[in-house]
Amino acid sequence: MKWFIAPLALGLAACAPSTAQTDQAAAPYDSTPPEITEHMPQPAVLVFSKTRGWRHNEGIAGADRFFAEFTSENGMGLFTTANGAVFNADQLARFDLVVFNNMTGDTLSPDQEQAFQQWLEDGGSLVALHSAGDDSHEDWSWYDTNVIGPQFIGHPADPQYQDARVVNLAAEHPVMQGIPADWTHNDEWYSFDSAELGDAVPLLGLDEASYSPENLLYGPVQDLRMGGGPEGHPIAWTRCLGEGRAFYSAIGHNHTSYDDPIYRRMLSNALAWVRARDATKRGCTRAK
Template identity: 50%
Template structure:
C-alpha cells in the first residue's frame, strides 16, 4: 500500500525535475538558431507559404503588450487579404539568410532594445538590399535602437525624445502631408486619433518622405513626469512634427515606412489606422506603386 501511495508522488517529482530541462533545451535551441536553425527542420515553417510577412516583436526594452497584440491580429487579417502568409515570432534567430528568404516584408512590431546580434543585423541588411519591404510600428521607433546604426540612421532616420505623460494618451489631429503617396491612398485629409504621441529631436533627413504630421495645438505635448525635457513641441505646423514617414533605399528600391502610432490595441480597431496598415504593407510588398512613384521626392 505504501508503495502504491508513493508512486503518484514519484511521478510528479520526476515531471517537476524534468520541466526545467525541457525549458532550458527550448531556450538553448532559440539561442543557437543562427548556427543550426530550428526552422531548417521544418518544425515552424511547414505551413508558411512564400511570400509571407514576418511579424517580429522581440523586446529587450519597454514592452508594448497591447500594441503588439493589436497589430499582430490586424497584420494577419491584412496578409490574408493580400494573399500572403504570415509568421509571428519574438525569436531573433529567424534573421538568417535561409529563413528570411521566405518573406518579402518584415514588420518590426514594437520591437525594442538590442534584439539582434551583429550577424543577424547583417542578414537583415542583405535581405533588405534585394528590394524587400520593412514596416516599423510605434516602439520600433523609440530610442532603444541606437546601437544598430543601420536601423537607426537608414531605416528610422530620427531620434525619439519622449512622449506626453500628462496624460499619456490623448486625442490629437493627424494631418496627411502627402495625399498622393500610395501609403495615403483613401485616407481623409486629416483625422483624430488617441495614442501615445512620440516627439523626436528633429524630423528625419531629406532622404525620407514625411507622410503625416501632428497638430500640436490639439493635444498637450508635455511630460512633467520623467526626463530632462518637459516641453515636447517640435513646431507649430504638422510638417514640423512628423508622425509617419517613408523611404526607398538602394538600387533595388527597398521600401521602408514608419508609423509612430500604435501603442494601444484600440488603435487597430479604427478605420484610419487599419487602412494605413494595409496601405503600408501593400506598398512595402510592392503590390502597389509598381513604378515606385512613392519613392520620388
C-alpha cells in the same frame, strides 16, 4: 479597464522601463532559428516582436491581430516570432515582408542585423511600428540612422494617452490613398529631435495645438513641441533603401489603434506599397 503604467526616467526608451515591463536583462542573442513549416503559404509576412527594452504588450497584440486578419484576407502566409535567429539569409528568403512590431532594445546580433540589412537592400520590404522607432536601437547604427533617422526624445505624460489631430502630409502618395486630410486619433504621441527626414517622404504630421505635448512627470525633457505646424512634427514616413522599401509609423502603442478604420486602411496601403516594385519607384521621393 485602464492599466496603470509607472513613470520612470525618460531617455532610455519610448516608455520608461520597469522591472515588470522590460526585457533589457534578457538572455543573449538567439542562436537557434525557429522551425517554419514548409507548407507556409506564399507570399509570406514575418512579424517580429522581440523586446529588450519596454514591451508594449497591448500594441503588440493589436498589431498581431491586424496582420493575422490581413494575411488571411489576402491569402498570404504569416509567421510571428520573438526569436531573433530567424534573421538569417535562408529563412529571410522565405518572406516578402518583415514587420518590426514594437521591437525594442538590442534584439539582434551583428550577424543577424547584417542579414536583415542585406535582405532589405536587395529588395525586401519593412513595416516598423511605434517603439521600433524609439531611442533603444542605438546599438544598430545602420537601422537607427538609415531606416528611422530622427531620434526619439519623449512622449507626453500626465496625460500619457491623448486625442490629437493627425494631418495627411502626402495626399498623392500611394500609402495615403483614401486617407482623409485629417482625423482625430488617440495614442501615445512621440516627439523627435528633428523634422528633417533626409530622403524620406513624410506621410503624417501632428497638430501640436490639438493636444498637450508636455511630459510633466519624469526626465529632463518636458516641452516636447517640435514646432512648425504638422509638417514640423512628422510621425510616419517612407524610405527606399537600395532596392528595398520601408515604412515607419509612430502610431500603435495600444491595441485600439489597430481598430481605427482609417489607420487600418493606411497600414493596408503601406503593406501594398512596400511590396510594390516598378521602374519609377513611385512614392520613394518627395513630390516636387
